Amino acid sequence: MTTAEAERSLTGLRVFLAEDEFPVLQLIEDMIEELGCRIADSVTNISAALEAAETTDADIAILDVNLRGQNAFPVAAILKRRGIPILFSTGYGPAGLDAEWKDFDVIQKPFPLDIFRSAIERTMREGR
Numbered sequence: 090m091t092t093a094e095a096e097r098s099l100t101g102l103r104v105f106l107a108e109d110e111f112p113v114l115q116l117i118e119d120m121i122e123e124l125g126c127r128i129a130d131s132v133t134n135i136s137a138a139l140e141a142a143e144t145t146d147a148d149i150a151i152l153d154v155n156l157r158g159q160n161a162f163p164v165a166a167i168l169k170r171r172g173i174p175i176l177f178s179t180g181y182g183p184a185g186l187d188a189e190w191k192d193f194d195v196i197q198k199p200f201p202l203d204i205f206r207s208a209i210e211r212t213m214r215e216g217r
Contacts (some may be wrong), residue, residue: 094156105147105173107131107138109156113198117151120202124209130211135159144187149213154156154179154186154195162187162214169217176212193217 098210102128104133108114111133113172118128129147135156142150142164149169152161154177179185182197194215196208 099206102126102206103146103148105130105141105145105150107156107161108153111165120205123202124206135161135164138164138165147173149174149176149209151176151212162190165190174216179202190209
């Protein structure tokens with residue numbers, strides 16, 4: 090798949106984003122938009138994430154594993170129940186995931202745009 094084809098395949102994709110560090114949140118939002126995706130919901134703490142997970146109209150969720158000292162796995166459980174694919178982001182890489190979530194994609198922060206694009210495409214292709 091060429092870069093242009095990959096960008097077209099992501100165009101219009103609705104993304105639910107949970108990230109607690111505001112500068113990182115802004116950076117990821119910019120990357121999402123650069124890929125042609127749209128922000129469905131963007132939250133910075135666990136209570137907002139839990140609430141939004143129940144109602145978001147997203148095609149994919151990108152969850153920081155640690156939201157202000159609380160893990161995001163309860164949010165992931167809601168999204169999983171609703172059939173929304175999940176991409177975890179963390180500074181710890183795969184080691185930051187609980188055993189229940191080891192089969193899910195994880196991207197280690199910081200990440201460049203091309204790695205981010207590939208992770209989103211893989212997550213959507215795998216559908217989990």
